[in-house]
Amino acid sequence: MEIKHDLYLGDCEEILKTLPDNSVDLIFTSPPYADQRKNTYGGIHPNNYVDWFLPKAEQMLRVLKPTGTFILNIKEKVVNGERSTYVIELILEMRKQGWLWTEEFIWHKKNSYPGKWPNRFRDAWERLLQFNKSKKFNMYQEAVMVPIGDWAKNRLRNLSETDKKRDESKVGSGFGKNVSNWLNRSMVYPTNVVHLATECNNKKHSAAFPEGLPEWFIKLFTQVGDTVLDPFMGSGTTNIVANRLQRNSIGIELVPEYFEMVKSQLSPVELFLFEPKEKYENS
Amino acid sequence: MEIKHDLYLGDCEEILKTLPDNSVDLIFTSPPYADQRKNTYGGIHPNNYVDWFLPKAEQMLRVLKPTGTFILNIKEKVVNGERSTYVIELILEMRKQGWLWTEEFIWHKKNSYPGKWPNRFRDAWERLLQFNKSKKFNMYQEAVMVPIGDWAKNRLRNLSETDKKRDESKVGSGFGKNVSNWLNRSMVYPTNVVHLATECNNKKHSAAFPEGLPEWFIKLFTQVGDTVLDPFMGSGTTNIVANRLQRNSIGIELVPEYFEMVKSQLSPVELFLFEPKEKYENS
């Protein structure tokens, strides 16, 4: 299987218009957050945020497959002592566009940004808004199952002895079914609260989220060979993870420095991982 | 100090109108959630929820002190495969009333309701919306400091035991300083994510939330002798905790059965804890 990644330099609204309808399985992105300071990169003023985002959401709705999913990682900032309302206004407006607001996951940031304020605690969570095009979308829950809670450790300690003996006897006599049942008991389905630490980032560029975040949703909503889109690529975390998980990916980035950085980082990985492999196999 | 609790039977909108302006330090409540079934207790249809709640919120704004806080525990249900939007619409409408939307805490329910569906995971979190009347509100952060790091999990039980003893000893002999100093060394400020399990084992009556939830916010936003209001009292958890923490409390409940149950449960506690004690001290 050949895994591709297409990286585009430019405004995502314009680039998205060049992509075909119904061609993407998952959109995972963390757009530039609203910012009162207008000089910073991607600093959209809170008052203008919804108007700025909506035409882009419309294009995303078009390129997404009917079975696809859009995961929007976002969190409103504090402005003048209040949480801004642009995120919840955006949800209402996107529904008017035709999006279904299927679910809101919570990313619990275990090691949140430090600090202390007299009237506020540290912000340790972000929204992961799930939007869909139709009620019938693809979801592969088994791909993200997690180990069962600690409570089972004490409970199953003694049972495991009996269990092992029974498993052996059953394997020997041809009853293999129950073994898998017991094995499955060690894994359970997760909830809509995702626990991940922010990555204490390395030398290069600070990513908005750790690799574990897009990884979780890519596994949950796509299969190998599907296509993942990040219209606000940034440091390329989504695309890098998609590539590692053998999903095709599309990335769009406005800033040349970011674009070049991701391009140089991503291309060799693809070449090394896939092209030589096929060549060896063919020779 | 004399701690009172006033319990009212009736519709909270009408009862609230009889309470004086600027008289409450904290409103902590969990109103009946929207429900498509119209026959159940408090079954408000999602489409009518905002209109139903707004006049009550207006009265709450009036009775709250300028330094006070309103904590609203709520979570939207799934309707037709989508999350309902009445909660976020309510935030926008309450701001138009004059409320400040200061913060949104997350209650992470570790033991969420079980179940499995093809397109959805278990819902393991609820909103705790913080509204204020002015930007200058009272907040006592030191009262809710938590043990540092995960290593302290096992010690949490012992610490809470110690904490109780400290509270008792404060009342008794007034020496608790050293204990609190020792505790503060290994304590850090919490974040805006609250981890609590639901209480599913109460044989008496099922409360919507565990005692730890109102306890955390009562400690955070009030001092001993302040007044806590729960306009949707239900099983009275808020008032019972307020009483235990030596805060005055006001409770309003529409259903006579709930009202009588809380009344019979709360009154003896007050009499036993405070009135005899003072009498003994005076004699």
Next chain:
DNA sequence: GTTCCGCATGAATCGATAG
């Protein structure tokens, strides 16, 4: 007196069935 295990029970949600 501990530790261990059985059991009931939750602010749930979906899909099928019935009126």
Next chain:
DNA sequence: ACTATCGATTCATGCGGAA
């Protein structure tokens, strides 16, 4: 077509009896 009811699914928690 649209609404109301019901069964099936599933996991962390704490109580109470047992070893």
